[in-house]
Amino acid sequence: MTTDKSTALFIGTSLVVAIVVGAMLVSGWRAGSLDNDIEWLFWLGAAAGAAGVGCFGAATARRSDPHRLVAVGLLLFMAAPVLCVAAVMVDYWI
Numbered sequence: 001m002t003t004d005k006s007t008a009l010f011i012g013t014s015l016v017v018a019i020v021v022g023a024m025l026v027s028g029w030r031a032g033s034l035d036n037d038i039e040w041l042f043w044l045g046a047a048a049g050a051a052g053v054g055c056f057g058a059a060t061a062r063r064s065d066p067h068r069l070v071a072v073g074l075l076l077f078m079a080a081p082v083l084c085v086a087a088v089m090v091d092y093w094i
Contacts, residue, residue: 003059006066010056013077017053034091041090045083052077 024030031042055073059066 003063003066006056006059006070009070009073010053010060013053013056013073017049034087035094038087038091038094042084042087045080045087048076048083049080052080 031039031046034042052073052075055069055076059069059073062069
């Protein structure tokens with residue numbers, strides 16, 4: 001993987017995060033509105049997404065083989081919405 005692809009992933013995921021967080025702020029939704037028993041799952045997803053974007057940024061800055069960082073970043077960034085949506089759905093059923 002070239003650094004151009006890593007850079008594209010970093011820019012793309014950063015834009016996705018900015019749009020999602022902006023939409024949440026505009027709508028007035030807060031993670032604190034979730035039940036305390038399940039809120040940790042949402043924050044785990046948010047941390048996974050941030051770590052995924054961080055991995056893409058590190059892969060962009062790294063001149064040698066960025067394959068492992070990109071693979072870990074993809075795994076984390078794809079797991080993040082699953083965890084966050086699961087937290088919201090479970091909160092609905094609690």
